[in-house]
Amino acid sequence: MIGIIDIAYYLPERRVSNFTRAGEFALTDSFINDKLGVKSIALSGEGQETSDLCVAAAKNLFSRGTVNPADVDCVVVVTQNPDGHGLPHTSAIVHAKLGLPPRCLAFDIGLGCSGFVAALSVVTAAMQSQRLRCGLLFTADPYSKIIDRSDRNTALLFGDGASVTLLGEDPVWEAETFDFVTTGDKRDALIVRDNGLLHMNGRAVFEFCATAVPESIRRTAQSNGITLDDIDRFVLHHGSKFIVDTIAARLGINGRAAFDATDFGNTVSSSVPVAFARNVCADDNTVLISGFGVGLSIASAILRRAGH
Amino acid sequence: MNESDVRSVIAESVPGFDVSTLGLESEFDKSGIDSLDHSVILLGLQEKHGLVVPDEDLDQANSIGKILAYAAKRSG
Numbered sequence: 512m513i514g515i516i517d518i519a520y521y522l523p524e525r526r527v528s529n530f531t532r533a534g535e536f537a538l539t540d541s542f543i544n545d546k547l548g549v550k551s552i553a554l555s556g557e558g559q560e561t562s563d564l565c566v567a568a569a570k571n572l573f574s575r576g577t578v579n580p581a582d583v584d585c586v587v588v589v590t591q592n593p594d595g596h597g598l599p600h601t602s603a604i605v606h607a608k609l610g611l612p613p614r615c616l617a618f619d620i621g622l623g624c625s626g627f628v629a630a631l632s633v634v635t636a637a638m639q640s641q642r643l644r645c646g647l648l649f650t651a652d653p654y655s656k657i658i659d660r661s662d663r664n665t666a667l668l669f670g671d672g673a674s675v676t677l678l679g680e681d682p683v684w685e686a687e688t689f690d691f692v693t694t695g696d697k698r699d700a701l702i703v704r705d706n707g708l709l710h711m712n713g714r715a716v717f718e719f720c721a722t723a724v725p726e727s728i729r730r731t732a733q734s735n736g737i738t739l740d741d742i743d744r745f746v747l748h749h750g751s752k753f754i755v756d757t758i759a760a761r762l763g764i765n766g767r768a769a770f771d772a773t774d775f776g777n778t779v780s781s782s783v784p785v786a787f788a789r790n791v792c793a794d795d796n797t798v799l800i801s802g803f804g805v806g807l808s809i810a811s812a813i814l815r816r817a818g819h
Numbered sequence: 820m821n822e823s824d825v826r827s828v829i830a831e832s833v834p835g836f837d838v839s840t841l842g843l844e845s846e847f848d849k850s851g852i853d854s855l856d857h858s859v860i861l862l863g864l865q866e867k868h869g870l871v872v873p874d875e876d877l878d879q880a881n882s883i884g885k886i887l888a889y890a891a892k893r894s895g
Contacts, residue, residue, distance in 0.1 A: 714858045
């Protein structure tokens with residue numbers, strides 16, 4: 512069975528403190544600490560492209576010795592902010608920059624915050640059916656390309672980052688039944704407008720997260736034959752501390768769904784794999800992952816440690 | 820829906836906030852209730868009392884008194 516062998520990530524070193532900009536937006540320090548939960552955001556360096564973020568994450572993975580780059584036969588990049596104009600696909604650029612072998616499937620997936628979880632379903636299924644053995648699933652969606660720096664709804668929230676998930680046989684983590692939601696009629700709540708900048712209807716996004724995400728999580732547990740009490744850790748998309756805390760309170764799972772993006776911000780599709788890599792520990796055997804946002808959409812799944 | 824119902828929703832929606840400090844006409848954003856808290860209050864009113872306040876009417880629902888008036892207008 513194809514599953515997750517390892518996850519690595521990369522966060523740019525450059526940071527901008529939100530406290531230095533709080534006055535600009537008439538926000539209090541307590542709002543930044545307790546609601547946003549983001550004290551500083553990570554920003555890509557000058558000229559650092561989406562593919563460069565992926566390459567940096569891959570180098571972190573390769574340095575661990577868990578994969579031989581010559582064995583990679585599948586490369587997928589989840590992004591809505593690709594290199595250049597999106598043609599050629601960023602996965603082909605990453606493929607070239609990493610010097611990967613030519614017998615390799617490479618494609619991009621155009622999803623936002625639900626993208627990692629949804630792509631995990633798509634890529635593991637494709638690898639399983641075509642007997643691909645060594646996949647690299649990247650996420651990199653540098654919103655610094657589309658953020659309006661004068662917009663109080665988004666300017667202090669989103670940070671840049673990337674992740675890479677090594678997929679293959681004999682995995683450490685296996686996923687079974689996924690849960691997917693798309694409410695296309697609410698797509699305007701997160702949208703890049705004609706000026707090329709992101710617009711977010713914070714209230715609409717919040718209501719969607721507070722109502723539809725707990726439902727998705729409950730369905731996911733049920734369809735996998737477990738209860739919420741059986742789940743050791745919940746890795747939820749780090750939309751903001753307020754959203755994570757709200758979902759946790761509504762599900763009664765406080766203490767098992769920590770927010771951990773204080774120093775770099777909401778990294779969109781990278782937030783779930785980054786949080787997973789940073790927080791899941793040896794005692795965790797059953798982990799729920801849920802990504803939600805652009806679309807508006809949700810993808811949720813249970814990951815079980817192999818052998819448990 | 821009466822004043823007590825609205826105060827109850829506010830108390831549940833904004834933990835730690837002393838709802839007794841709010842007068843009928845106290846505007847939320849000037850009383851320590853931020854925009855995120857306001858969103859939670861509106862969601863609570865929708866879930867518990869069926870009151871739906873569209874985005875374009877937000878300024879008609881930023882105090883207890885305005886919420887009661889808005890609800891009366893919608894039901895009338």
